[in-house]
Amino acid sequence: MTWWMIIRNSLRQHALSTAITALSIGLGGGLLMAIWVVNFQSQRAFKNVTGGFDAILGPRGSETQLVLNSLFHMDSSPGLINHADYENFRKSYKRFYRNAVPIAVGDNFQGYRIVGTTHDLFAAEYSPGETYELAMGENFIRNEKQWNKEAVIGDTVARKLGWRVNQKFRPYHGLKFAEGQQPHKDEYIVVGILRPTGTPADQVIWVPIEGLQQMDGHDAQYAGDVSAVLIQLSTNTTARAFGMNSLDAIYNKGTDHLTFVKSTADVVARLFDRLGWAEKVLRWVALLVAVVAAGSVLASIYNTMNERRREFAILRSLGAGRGTVFGVIVLESATIAALGAVIGFAVYGGIMFAAESILRNEIGVTLHPFEQHPVMVIVPVGLVMLGVVVGIIPALKAYRTDVAENLIPQS
Numbered sequence: 001m002t003w004w005m006i007i008r009n010s011l012r013q014h015a016l017s018t019a020i021t022a023l024s025i026g027l028g029g030g031l032l033m034a035i036w037v038v039n040f041q042s043q044r045a046f047k048n049v050t051g052g053f054d055a056i057l058g059p060r061g062s063e064t065q066l067v068l069n070s071l072f073h074m075d076s077s078p079g080l081i082n083h084a085d086y087e088n089f090r091k092s093y094k095r096f097y098r099n100a101v102p103i104a105v106g107d108n109f110q111g112y113r114i115v116g117t118t119h120d121l122f123a124a125e126y127s128p129g130e131t132y133e134l135a136m137g138e139n140f141i142r143n144e145k146q147w148n149k150e151a152v153i154g155d156t157v158a159r160k161l162g163w164r165v166n167q168k169f170r171p172y173h174g175l176k177f178a179e180g181q182q183p184h185k186d187e188y189i190v191v192g193i194l195r196p197t198g199t200p201a202d203q204v205i206w207v208p209i210e211g212l213q214q215m216d217g218h219d220a221q222y223a224g225d226v227s228a229v230l231i232q233l234s235t236n237t238t239a240r241a242f243g244m245n246s247l248d249a250i251y252n253k254g255t256d257h258l259t260f261v262k263s264t265a266d267v268v269a270r271l272f273d274r275l276g277w278a279e280k281v282l283r284w285v286a287l288l289v290a291v292v293a294a295g296s297v298l299a300s301i302y303n304t305m306n307e308r309r310r311e312f313a314i315l316r317s318l319g320a321g322r323g324t325v326f327g328v329i330v331l332e333s334a335t336i337a338a339l340g341a342v343i344g345f346a347v348y349g350g351i352m353f354a355a356e357s358i359l360r361n362e363i364g365v366t367l368h369p370f371e372q373h374p375v376m377v378i379v380p381v382g383l384v385m386l387g388v389v390v391g392i393i394p395a396l397k398a399y400r401t402d403v404a405e406n407l408i409p410q411s
Contacts, residue, residue: 007332018336021296025340028289029383030347035282036375038355045365046268052124053230056261057089066259067267070103070228072200072363073113076175077105083224085258096243099232104212107171112157114171114205116212126199137165137192140208148211152192154202165190173217185216198366329395330388337387341380
């Protein structure tokens, strides 16, 4: 009888305990891998989703709120930059930047945010090496009649609402949709649909900024105001640092009503640092589940030792050495752990697909469940090694089995 036949028979005889133990190991391993990968990919996605913009100018308030509102299209707007301040920035400080794109928010359609902007937004790289492309239709055409009532929509908006080019709609006031609310009188028409970007831009309805500022129902005295200005600094390192520090001094220290976010990437990094404790707690919980499951492997095999003493004694009498018996027990423990690791990949896949769906639908950020990560090798190997370690204790007990004593039938 080969080692594998012995192990297979043992696993069959204790199928229920084997299944429960392997499932526990799989749950812990899957959680551990998913937490690690979700954390890694979401951090990378958020840090890369700057829309190609290094800095933001906005009303006085929280830098985090300004970044979330302007780039991730989340949270409420902290206020407005009045027209005079915007024009002063655009004309007086052009030497400090290479591109500045105004945005205006304040309206939605069934919860999808409507953002007023200019053509320059779509010329920027939303992620390193990636630019906005149209899947169908065209961009705003300024010289056409009613051009300021045109819209370019993100891929998620098109899919969720079932919209195509030439779809007409009337916006609702506010950033959140309320049932029973009356829409604006102005009617917009979809002229273009963007290709998927895997960023929050997929969930946005983009319109010419003049169209949003002059929309029916908006206060005319704020018609020239903007919510924020997205800024691309110079690519030259020295000029970039000079422009960043100069604008920081002008707005953060020289005014009391405007905020200059000099590094959107730093703000996102700080945001993740604040949330880091939650990720650490989840990681420790997953690790604890895996360790407890490994302990159950030990308990499961150890508890069967009494009923298997005669089996091991017979093996010894048939010529099997102590090392063989020891190896069978250790390998059995490792096999259960390996089964758990396989189940762990199924658990990992389920968690990743659920997390990807939630992040894509709620924020617009895309995860990649099948993207390779070192933890997807480290965790399964670690689980098997843990199985080997916990298998040593019952293996030592079997190793010391007295052949003569245990061949005697128990009365």
